[in-house]
Amino acid sequence: MSTGSMEQLYQQVILDHAKFPHGRGLGTAGEAAAVTGESHQVNPTCGDEVTLQVDLDDAGVVRDVRWEGQGCSISQASVSVLHDLVVDKDLAGVDELAATFRALMQSKGAGLDDEHAEDLLGDATAFTGVGRFSARVKCALLGWTALSDALITSGARAREDA
Amino acid sequence: MTSTLEPVAAPDGRLSAAELAAVRADFPLLARTLRDERPLVYLDSGATSQKPDVVLDAEQDFYLQRNAAVHRGAHQLAEEATEAFEDARARVAGFVGATPGELVWTSNATAALNLVAYAMSNASLGRGGEAARGFALGEGDEIVVTELEHHANLVPWQELAARTGATLRWIGVTDDGRLRVDELDTVVTERTKVLAFSHASNVTGAVTPVERFVARAREVGALTVLDACQSVPHMPVDLAALGVDFAAFSGHKMYGPTGVGALYARRELLEAMPPVTTGGSMVEVVTMETTTYAPPPQRFEAGTQMVSQAVALGAAAQYLGDLGMAAVHAHETEMAGLLLDAVASVPGVRVIGPTDTTDRLANVAFVVDGVHAHDVGQVLDDAGVAVRVGHHCAQPLHRRFGVAATTRASAGVYTTAEDVAAFREALAGVRAFFGAEGA
Secondary structure, three states: OOOHHHHHHOOHHHHHHHHOOOOEOOOOOOOOOOEEEEEEEEEOOOOEEEEEEEEEOOOOEEEEEEEEEEOOHHHHHHHHHHHHHHOOOEHHHHHHHHHHHHHHHOOOOOOOOOHHHHHHHHHHHHHHHHHHOHHHHHHHHHHHHHHHHHHHHOOOOOHHHO | OOOOOOOOOOOOOOOOHHHHHHHHHOOHHHHOEOHHHOEOEEOEOOOOOOOOHHHHHHHHHHHHHHOOOOOOOOOHHHHHHHHHHHHHHHHHHHHOOOOHHHEEEEOOHHHHHHHHHHHHHHHHOOOOHHHHHHHOOOOOOEEEEEOOOOHHHOHHHHHHHHHHOOEEEEEOEOOOOOEOHHHHHHHOOOOEEEEEEEOEOOOOOEEOOHHHHHHHHHHHOOEEEEEOOOOOOOOOOOHHHHOOOEEEEEOHHHOOOOOOEEEEEOHHHHHHOOOOOOOOOOEEEEOOOOEEEOOOOHHHOOOOOOHHHHHHHHHHHHHHHHHOHHHHHHHHHHHHHHHHHHHHOOOOEEEOOOOOOOOEOOEEEEEEOOEOHHHHHHHHHHOOEEOEEEOOOOHHHHHHOOOOOEEEEEOOOOOOHHHHHHHHHHHHOHHHHOOOOOO
């Protein structure tokens, strides 16, 4: 039934994360957390939702990401991968990841052709094919938008820096 | 205006195979291919329809031959432009059983519904004087809507209630996606001033027994507002015979262009209603202190109108009228049956709405167990099948069924059994692709 482009879009990594998501389940901040931020984001065109909590320690390092959501496999898998990528990163590391992932989404499926970027993104490179489908880019970015907003609500970052 | 249509109907009133082929040939876009040269299977007419040549030609012809400002100027072009504009009004009005003086052009159906709500708002502030008092709302008054409304026939009433102090109430929905007619007597009361409801749900496809709603509204003296966006393109609709006070429908869903829709209102209501958008073209005498307003429909058509789109919508109404709405409805009911069969044939797929074609249109929304609607739509798209995914601007209805999103396949006059077969084949592979349990 399906042609190659579906396998390209729905890489096994994405299907696995969608089925067995990492970091799912909201809760209270761990002991290492100095501050916690939370954000609820909705994609109004399709009703996808993500609520994301982020804990940071005194040094501004992400200690935990917890989330709850409902939506398509792209949106849910993307938050799961985000969880794996940003835990233990400092703010500068999170920024680099977020910017690189956004660049990947804007590459219209071509990828970034940058070894450093690919190393950085790890599992998230599986989302390369999403960029070919402009309607789905928003799905893949939903969790990243929530993270960016949660960092602001945590007080770790001023709105104008975001 | 000519159509390539053969004027030969199938014996039972449906479109014959030859007629259907001729109809498809009228819609140039249907012949295009998608990625990897796949043919297009367009099952998203509920969102917007494709346009026949006669509509495209009418819009272009207006600009090539008749373009001028309407209702002003004394030159020949202006006269011809005005004539084309008003002929279109008469055609569209006639198509829905109305007179030209009862049809107001709006930019879309949402604007038509908001026009009614804001006219009532203005009447509630005393605008329109004694004649408009019947439109005034205040504390203690109630506005009744339904749980299956498109947001366009819900949010304007929420806002009107908030502005006037009136209370918003609603009629519920049955498990098979129909309106709870049994709730009319309890929810619609002497306090009800407005009863706003859909003629056909854009999600469940259920057709409302309008006569029951109108009868109850008349018993209590409430005004009825019908959202006819889904019904007008797909079944015969006679608004005067239905007896509703107001109705809204859009042009682009009935094979016309975007940018134009219409508000129908009984003439005596339009005459009594205060204006909403004010400015040029809708006035009689303007002084520095005060203004008197033109009679309807011009009173509600301030500023430059969407003339070429209105003219093209007139061509669309003519096109549908030539086909015959009974034949269109019969054809689409057949497509509804095929779509329902297709969905029922795939394990793990559940229809949100009636599962047979009785009082039902050919927009079929469904849930695929274990697969989000967006992912369903993506796999269908890969097979060239265009469907709508999401909440279809009816979040409360989706909440009622405990789902965030559905996939919707919706037919139009040009939909064929082959389209439905392609849809069925693509849908059959969805659950296995995502490794859903039991697939």
